[in-house]
Amino acid sequence: EVQLVESGGGLVKPGGSLRISCVASGFTFSIYVMNWVRQAPGKGLEWVSSISSSSSHIYYADSVKGRFTISRDNAKNSLYLQMNSLRAEDTAVYYCASQEGGCSGASCFTSWGQGTLVTVSS
Amino acid sequence: QSVLTQPPSVSGAPGQRVTISCTGSSSNFGADYDVHWYQQLPGTAPKLLMYANIIRSSGVPDRFSGSKSGTSASLVITGLQAEDEADYFCQSYDRSLNVVFGGGTKLTVL
Numbered sequence: 001e002v003q004l005v006e007s008g009g010g011l012v013k014p015g016g017s018l019r020i021s022c023v024a025s026g027f028t029f030s031i032y033v034m035n036w037v038r039q040a041p042g043k044g045l046e047w048v049s050s051i052s053s054s055s056s057h058i059y060y061a062d063s064v065k066g067r068f069t070i071s072r073d074n075a076k077n078s079l080y081l082q083m084n085s086l087r088a089e090d091t092a093v094y095y096c097a098s099q100e101g102g103c104s105g106a107s108c109f110t111s112w113g114q115g116t117l118v119t120v121s122s
Numbered sequence: 123q124s125v126l127t128q129p130p131s132v133s134g135a136p137g138q139r140v141t142i143s144c145t146g147s148s149s150n151f152g153a154d155y156d157v158h159w160y161q162q163l164p165g166t167a168p169k170l171l172m173y174a175n176i177i178r179s180s181g182v183p184d185r186f187s188g189s190k191s192g193t194s195a196s197l198v199i200t201g202l203q204a205e206d207e208a209d210y211f212c213q214s215y216d217r218s219l220n221v222v223f224g225g226g227t228k229l230t231v232l
Contacts, residue, residue, distance in 0.1 A: 035221075037168075044124065045160070045168065045211050047221035059220050095167055101180075102173050107215040108158035110179075112167040 002026040002111040004096045009116030016086050020116050022079040022096030027111075030074035033099045035109060036081050038092035048094070049081065064090075086120045093117050125150065126212050126224035133230040134202045142227045144195040144212035150222060155215040157195035159188055162209040162226075171210070172197065199229075207231045 008020035022034075036048040049070040050059045058070055069082040079096055094116050097109035127145040134140040144157060151157065156175050160168040170179040172188040175195070185201045195214075199206055212224040 044226040045213070045223040047223065050221070061220070102177060103158075103170070106156060106158070106174055107221055108156075108170060108173045108213065109160075109168075110170055112169070114167055 002098065002100065004098060004111055004113035006094065006096050006113045006116040009094065009118045011119045011121065012086055013122050014087060014120055016120070017082070017084045018086065018118060019080060019082045020094055020118065021081075022113055024077045024079065024096075024098065027098065027100045029077040029098075032104060034072060034079045035097045035099070036070060036079075037095045037097050037109065037112075038090075039095070039115070040089075040092045043092075046092075051079070083118070086118075088120050091118060091120045124225040125216055125219060125222040126214060128210075128212060128224035128227045130225070131228045131230065133232055134199075135232045136202055136204065138202045139198065139200045140202060140229065142197045142199075142210050142212075142229070144197070144224050146193045146195070146214060148193065149218050150193075150214045150216040151190060151195060152193045153217055155217075157188065157190045158213045159197050160211045160213065162211065164208070168211065202231055204231050 003025045006022045012018045031053050035050045051070045067085045071080045096113040098111045101110045103110040159172040161171045162168045175190040176188050187198045189196050209226045211226045216222045
């Protein structure tokens with residue numbers, strides 16, 4: 001069974017930094033694209049960032065480019081998101097999402113974690 | 123304003139059929155990128171429902187079906203059940219913006 005477990009969310013002041021993590025199990029983490037998707041309270045889904053299996057290809061939404069950094073450690077089956085210069089509008093539940101199985105050749109997200117809440121407020 | 127446009131809400135009685143639309147543009151659906159659908163039950167993470175326009179994800183009942191034509195896509199639910207009450211999101215790839223989502227549709231089972 002695929003499991004994605006996020007951690008590291010919390011309350012941070014505007015302009016601050018936070019690093020969130022996702023540990024994967026139940027599939028061969030090292031060969032699949034991984035992603036972060038966020039959802040502001042009461043709002044829809046917003047794709048944040050994607051990273052290829054070898055970290056050679058990385059993409060960001062315009063809203064976070066230059067402030068967020070995605071990375072992965074295949075030896076630890078882990079995905080990370082370093083968030084700097086945080087703003088109130090970054091407040092959201094951040095989901096880790098994988099592209100194994102049917103989504104391996106498509107732009108969809110097969111499995112999702114339970115999410116970690118990041119709140120940016122003074 | 124989402125790149126993919128969905129109705130904010132739809133409703134139907136148990137046993138009925140409902141359709142959720144998702145309208146894109148020439149840079150996503152019109153560029154032949156697929157549509158994918160997610161179901162989000164209250165208080166839970168999204169779950170992949172349909173992918174590559176018409177393929178049901180593992181364990182999804184055949185009451186759910188999807189289609190895409192031109193710059194529009196649809197999710198159809200037949201034999202509506204109380205447990206189908208959820209938010210539904212369409213998603214695709216956009217040549218200019220990478221991954222894009224619809225704003226979501228809240229399905230109410232009357």
